[in-house]
Amino acid sequence: MQLSYGHAVAGRATLFTKSCSRIVEKPSVDVVVAGAGLGGACAALWLSASKRVLLLSGTAPAASGVAAGLINPFAGQRVVPSWHADLAYKDLLDTLAQADASDTYDACGILRTALDKPQSVKLRSLVQEHADSFTWLPPDEAHSRFPYVSAPFGAAITTGGVVDTPKMLEYTHGTIASRCTVLASDLVGWEDTGSGVTVTLKSGPSLHASKLILALGAGYKSFPVLSALNLHCIKGQIVRVRTPESFSHSIPVSGYGYVVPLRDTLILGTTYEHSFQNDQPTKVGSQNILALTQQMVPCIKTADILNTAAGIRVGVPGTRLPMVGPLSGNVWVLTGLGSQGLLFGAHIGRNLVNWITNPEHVPNELRLQKKRRI
Numbered sequence: 140m141q142l143s144y145g146h147a148v149a150g151r152a153t154l155f156t157k158s159c160s161r162i163v164e165k166p167s168v169d170v171v172v173a174g175a176g177l178g179g180a181c182a183a184l185w186l187s188a189s190k191r192v193l194l195l196s197g198t199a200p201a202a203s204g205v206a207a208g209l210i211n212p213f214a215g216q217r218v219v220p221s222w223h224a225d226l227a228y229k230d231l232l233d234t235l236a237q238a239d240a241s242d243t244y245d246a247c248g249i250l251r252t253a254l255d256k257p258q259s260v261k262l263r264s265l266v267q268e269h270a271d272s273f274t275w276l277p278p279d280e281a282h283s284r285f286p287y288v289s290a291p292f293g294a295a296i297t298t299g300g301v302v303d304t305p306k307m308l309e310y311t312h313g314t315i316a317s318r319c320t321v322l323a324s325d326l327v328g329w330e331d332t333g334s335g336v337t338v339t340l341k342s343g344p345s346l347h348a349s350k351l352i353l354a355l356g357a358g359y360k361s362f363p364v365l366s367a368l369n370l371h372c373i374k375g376q377i378v379r380v381r382t383p384e385s386f387s388h389s390i391p392v393s394g395y396g397y398v399v400p401l402r403d404t405l406i407l408g409t410t411y412e413h414s415f416q417n418d419q420p421t422k423v424g425s426q427n428i429l430a431l432t433q434q435m436v437p438c439i440k441t442a443d444i445l446n447t448a449a450g451i452r453v454g455v456p457g458t459r460l461p462m463v464g465p466l467s468g469n470v471w472v473l474t475g476l477g478s479q480g481l482l483f484g485a486h487i488g489r490n491l492v493n494w495i496t497n498p499e500h501v502p503n504e505l506r507l508q509k510k511r512r513i
């Protein structure tokens with residue numbers, strides 16, 4: 140969806156918003172949010188409920204555009220509960236309601252296949268610890284309920300589900316645009332003046348705001364001051380295929396990668412590339428994803444491939460938690476959403492109004508940290 144159009148006219152910034160065609164000159168706002176991926180969009184959504192916000196949607200590709208949409212409170216090979224999973228899950232539901240996007244989420248659960256005997260033991264122990272979040276399916280039951288899934292060591296159905304992320308972002312951007320100004324321009328610099336921030340855009344003159352939130356995803360690399368933060372980029376790829384007829388449930392399957400049903404397609408993922416040349420999908424990446432997911436859902440072998448996409452996740456090495464906090468008095472960073480952009484983005488967005496007024500309320504484990512010297 141095209142949210143807005145920005146261009147310089149005789150040195151003046153002219154903004155056309157989706158919600159209203161008024162022309163805004165040198166807007167004076169409470170908060171400028173730079174970046175409109177899941178991080179920036181959730182932040183702008185919640186902030187715009189009570190503040191005058193300007194959202195800079197940027198021109199670089201967003202990782203959020205390729206997110207498979209999995210809401211997995213027990214993610215990863217180790218199947219550990221993710222940070223503040225209950226709280227973040229509630230914040231996600233509130234965020235969807237706030238964006239009028241509740242119908243983009245299907246709380247269908249996730250079918251988690253055990254990859255080997257030790258993982259089968261682990262999953263069964265989790266069923267005992269988190270009885271309200273897990274249902275254990277021994278191999279024969281997994282086979283009879285989900286015949287298109289190979290689960291020789293059994294599987295668990297966990298809580299969670301799938302967000303139709305492109306639609307969720309479209310609705311969220313729409314709600315934001317109905318409340319405040321959205322400008323498709325890039326941030327090129329800022330100055331914290333003590334009493335506020337002067338924000339410099341690629342197109343047009345400077346803006347003045349009380350606060351600036353930097354939610355730039357991998358775009359942080361353009362700013363040396365942000366490169367000092369303890370961040371690491373991991374490229375990820377997905378392959379989209381047409382749903383084979385035998386894939387008869389709408390529940391996503393996770394184990395050897397993941398297979399996520401979305402409308403009449405399956406999203407297959409993913410790769411974790413720690414060094415890469417660019418953010419484009421590759422043939423090798425697609426081959427690896429297809430080989431991985433076919434071990435779990437064999438009918439993928441004959442599915443029609445529709446397209447591929449890739450994006451760059453920004454994570455915080457060591458904690459695997461997001462990072463949020465003031466870089467200087469009036470300039471905040473919101474980053475490190477890693478593979479959990481939906482849960483973490485919603486949780487931070489929901490709390491940001493409180494946190495920017497009371498920075499001491501930001502949980503210690505989420506505060507900004509610099510790269511450690513080796």
Ligand SMILES: Cc1cc2nc3c(=O)[nH]c(=O)nc-3n(C[C@H](O)[C@H](O)[C@H](O)COP(=O)(O)OP(=O)(O)OC[C@H]3O[C@@H](n4cnc5c(N)ncnc54)[C@H](O)[C@@H]3O)c2cc1C
Pocket residue numbers: 173174175176177178179180195196197198199200201202203204205206207208209210324325326327354355356357358359361374375376377408409449450451452453473474475476477478479480481482
């Ligand atoms: C293959 C893949 C699959 C994934 N699957 C899932 C999933 O199933 N579930 C899940 O929860 N998460 C998933 N993720 C993770 C999720 O996509 C990320 O955590 C999330 O998108 C990060 O959001 P972000 O807003 O921090 O960054 P981005 O989405 O990258 O957004 C950054 C924004 O900043 C803008 N920008 C950059 N520079 C500037 C600038 N100078 N000025 C203004 N704007 C700028 C960009 O244009 C963009 O709009 C997946 C990621 C990948 C790569």
